[in-house]
Amino acid sequence: MEDKFDCIVIGGGVAGLAAAMTLARNNMKFLLVERGEFAGAKNVSGGVLWGDDLAKLVPNYWEETDGGWERFINHRRLTFMDEQSTFTLDFKSKHFNETPYNGVVVLRSKFDNWLAGKVQEAIDASDFAMDSFIATDIKVDEVIMENDKAVGIKTGEDEFFADSVIIAEGVNNLLTRQVGLQDKYVPADHMLIGIKEVIRFDQKVLEDRFQLNGLSGMSNEFVGWATDGIEGGGFLYTNRDTISIGLVLGLKDLREKGPNKEPYHILNRFKTHPTVADAIRGGEVVEYSAHVVSSGDSRVMPKELYKDGILLVGEAANLLMNAGKAIQGMDYAMRSGILAAETIVKAKAKGDYSSATLKEYRKVMDESYVMKDINNFQDAVHLLHTDTMQKKVPNLICDFGRQFFSIKNEPTPKTEKMLLRAIKRHSSLWELAKLGFKARKSL
Amino acid sequence: MKLLKLTERLGLVSYRNQSKTEFKPHIIVDTDICNTTCPHKCTTWICPAYCYTLEEGIVRFQVEDCIECGSCMYACDQGAVTWNYPDPEIGRGVTWNFG
Numbered sequence: 001m002e003d004k005f006d007c008i009v010i011g012g013g014v015a016g017l018a019a020a021m022t023l024a025r026n027n028m029k030f031l032l033v034e035r036g037e038f039a040g041a042k043n044v045s046g047g048v049l050w051g052d053d054l055a056k057l058v059p060n061y062w063e064e065t066d067g068g069w070e071r072f073i074n075h076r077r078l079t080f081m082d083e084q085s086t087f088t089l090d091f092k093s094k095h096f097n098e099t100p101y102n103g104v105v106v107l108r109s110k111f112d113n114w115l116a117g118k119v120q121e122a123i124d125a126s127d128f129a130m131d132s133f134i135a136t137d138i139k140v141d142e143v144i145m146e147n148d149k150a151v152g153i154k155t156g157e158d159e160f161f162a163d164s165v166i167i168a169e170g171v172n173n174l175l176t177r178q179v180g181l182q183d184k185y186v187p188a189d190h191m192l193i194g195i196k197e198v199i200r201f202d203q204k205v206l207e208d209r210f211q212l213n214g215l216s217g218m219s220n221e222f223v224g225w226a227t228d229g230i231e232g233g234g235f236l237y238t239n240r241d242t243i244s245i246g247l248v249l250g251l252k253d254l255r256e257k258g259p260n261k262e263p264y265h266i267l268n269r270f271k272t273h274p275t276v277a278d279a280i281r282g283g284e285v286v287e288y289s290a291h292v293v294s295s296g297d298s299r300v301m302p303k304e305l306y307k308d309g310i311l312l313v314g315e316a317a318n319l320l321m322n323a324g325k326a327i328q329g330m331d332y333a334m335r336s337g338i339l340a341a342e343t344i345v346k347a348k349a350k351g352d353y354s355s356a357t358l359k360e361y362r363k364v365m366d367e368s369y370v371m372k373d374i375n376n377f378q379d380a381v382h383l384l385h386t387d388t389m390q391k392k393v394p395n396l397i398c399d400f401g402r403q404f405f406s407i408k409n410e411p412t413p414k415t416e417k418m419l420l421r422a423i424k425r426h427s428s429l430w431e432l433a434k435l436g437f438k439a440r441k442s443l
Numbered sequence: 444m445k446l447l448k449l450t451e452r453l454g455l456v457s458y459r460n461q462s463k464t465e466f467k468p469h470i471i472v473d474t475d476i477c478n479t480t481c482p483h484k485c486t487t488w489i490c491p492a493y494c495y496t497l498e499e500g501i502v503r504f505q506v507e508d509c510i511e512c513g514s515c516m517y518a519c520d521q522g523a524v525t526w527n528y529p530d531p532e533i534g535r536g537v538t539w540n541f542g
Contacts, residue, residue: 035528035531036531036538037459037531037538040539040542041537041538041539041542042511042536042537042538042539043539043542044512044539044542045542107541107542108539108541108542109538109539109540109541109542110541110542111542112542137531137532138531139528139529139530139531171513172511172513172516172526172528174526174527174528185522186516186517187517187520188517188518188520191517193489193491193512193514195491197452198541199444242541244541251489251514251517251518254485254488254489254518255483255485255489255518255520258483258485258488258489259487259488260488261488261489262488262489262491262493263489263491264449264452264491264493268446268447271444271446272446277444280444281444282444283444285447285452285455286455286540286541287455287456287539287540287541288447288452288453288455288456289456289510289539289541289542290491290492290510290512290514291511291512291513292512292513292514292516292517
């Protein structure tokens, strides 16, 4: 097999492109296949790419102000919401203006396409400039297995062969299921649907409204009333001249609490909240999109991250988590893509692509912040999805806020009394003590 | 701001192979299951593109408006949904402008 590749990467999202970049830089001969018209064409995220791994893939990416990213985050907000009010934790710091940034907002159709351009540059500079490819409009029908080892891919009438396959197909991981690393049917229990609108403004209006300076940006997550009683939350991120606004809603909860729980109606309802309505006034919706995401609950994750000739990266392995601080997925995708490709480089040097070598990927993943965080914050993921955190706490906080910030021309009760009143109305001291104990251990 | 109806929202989506009169559906739904044994018919409210409709108690499915989110594949626990990705040449599906 003259034309055999060292590796075939399935999927041109963040995980696949991070893997491809690493393969190219290590002079590997590879093929990346993407089913969309271009890398990013099928991809949707919230979306903030957290952390600074992007600087590893594209050094000094911030100097390219017309690059694939929208804005860097220097302003973070977490909003608790009841029907009429919002109570927000708000943190903005000059510290976050420093490069490498703490996180950048991206729109995937643009970002992934840009990143694919960078990968192509790395291919052009590699020993296999003429033999490694990014191929679009190719849907993989199956991973070709021989003696339970991956040897290539089948796409329509065509077959391509390689020593290894990196599956970066995303959360709807049909090939991961085909090769037996995930069950054929994945239940709705720990899966959610993300639903989003991109809303355009005059750039000056957007910058003034959200107090943006140059390319700085704001991220805002919402808990409580936003989701109409469905487990999940809301988000609002600022792009160059648009915002990304949406919800993440638990699929099992939607099934059990419907009918009359249509995600698009819940999104419209969210947009009518007085605080949200003020933030988005005058904008024009330019895109409506949706995509399934995993919850970060490790019970949903594939049985293993590797098998003979195969590595799983990104959301194909359900590497995504919201433990209360941020919705992290794209950074996990990037790190797992890099680590998978590095494992393939080692496998080539050893001439062994079997599990014996590829299990190294599991080891480096377990040692990385990705698996450490996913393992350490499982209790936080469970806690966030409880009814107490989803409903009672936001209502309690907003009730307290309303009392605390109301100035009446009458004697003012002490703050503690206001707090106790709010606790009594929405929960109990006992329940909060239990919650506090759990939160202390899990967060 | 003005709230959009679902049809207006879907009008903003760029679908592939729109000029083709026929395309290969990428999702097959056994609506016999939906209409006989399914106790909830949940895809009729969960699908964000309203591909599953309920008319006089009968579930119908059309794939034209599908935005490839995947939610029906998980939400359906009755085995009625056979989900795949659309074929780039002869399938439907989306190309996101923003994503």
